[in-house]
Amino acid sequence: MSRLPDQWTPSPAAEKAIQAAQLQAQRLLRLAAEHLQGNKVPEDExxxxxxxxxxxxxxxxxxxxxxxxxxxxxxxxxxxxxxxxxxxxxxxxxxxxxxxxxxxxCPADRVLLKSTMRRPHTLPVKVSFDASGVLRVMHARTHKLLAVSAQGAPFKLSPDFQALTFHDLMPRLR
Incomplete structure (x- = not known):
């Protein structure tokens, strides 16, 4: 593994971590969309x-x-x-x-729905749905994006969203 971001090729372990993070983001996004649909807004509202x-x-x-x-x-x-x-x-x-x-x-970035989703044994997350049809799931305290949906499809993870980046996988000095 090279130390430069543009020369980095993921190892099999890093590739597995990236895939696991994408699956977790898709699962979290689905839960958030179901939470909004079940608790905040019914279908066709x-x-x-x-x-x-x-x-x-x-x-x-x-x-x-x-x-x-x-x-x-x-x-x-x-x-x-x-x-x-x-x-x-x-x-x-x-x-x-x-x-x-x-x-x-109504600008595209105007938030139409927002909620805090609390599940047992997990940290709360903030969920927002904007006027462009994008669902965002953020960490409640740090506001780090955990999942972003495709436009107009709140149950589908955006293909541009990266759950893990190169900098997330780099070793850190403490």
């Missing part, structure tokens, strides 16, 4: 809603843009019902103008 005028001359023709658990953007017309729906990942090309209208009032 509206997390954020904004009213946008459809026709300036007719106040009854109002449209509502809403973010629904688990990361769905919906366009709803009063007294009519659901007009259009898309996952937040696909909303940028399915409903680009509606997503732009939503982002004017």
């Amino acid at each position: 509206v997390l954020y809603q904004v009213r946008i005028p459809a026709d300036p001359g007719n106040p009854h023709a109002a449209l509502h843009l809403q973010i629904v658990w688990p990361g769905v953007l919906q366009l709803v017309k009063a007294r009519v019902g659901l007009l259009q729906s898309a996952n937040l990942v696909d909303a940028s090309w399915v409903m680009p103008e509606r997503l732009a209208q939503l982002r004017v009032r």
Whole structure:
């Protein structure tokens, strides 16, 4: 094992530790999503809603843009019902103008749900779900990211998330 980060190739033991950390992060993310869904918000619950005028001359023709658990953007017309729906990942090309209208009032990093998850014999973790459809699990005291979901899929670990980095595996001087 080389001491330089760009020349480091993981040993079999380090590779096994990295895989175990990824599995643990996926398990923690699934537990956090189930915790939110079971305790905070049921399936298809509206997390954020904004009213946008459809026709300036007719106040009854109002449209509502809403973010629904688990990361769905919906366009709803009063007294009519659901007009259009898309996952937040696909909303940028399915409903680009509606997503732009939503982002004017609700930025992507706005936290819509947050909770502290406490389980027996483990440390508490903070769980947050933002307007871009990303679920984050953080250590309650240090705020270190323990797991991050894919956008619009709170039960799936993000492919970009690394549970262990090179610096986590380096020996430390005490």
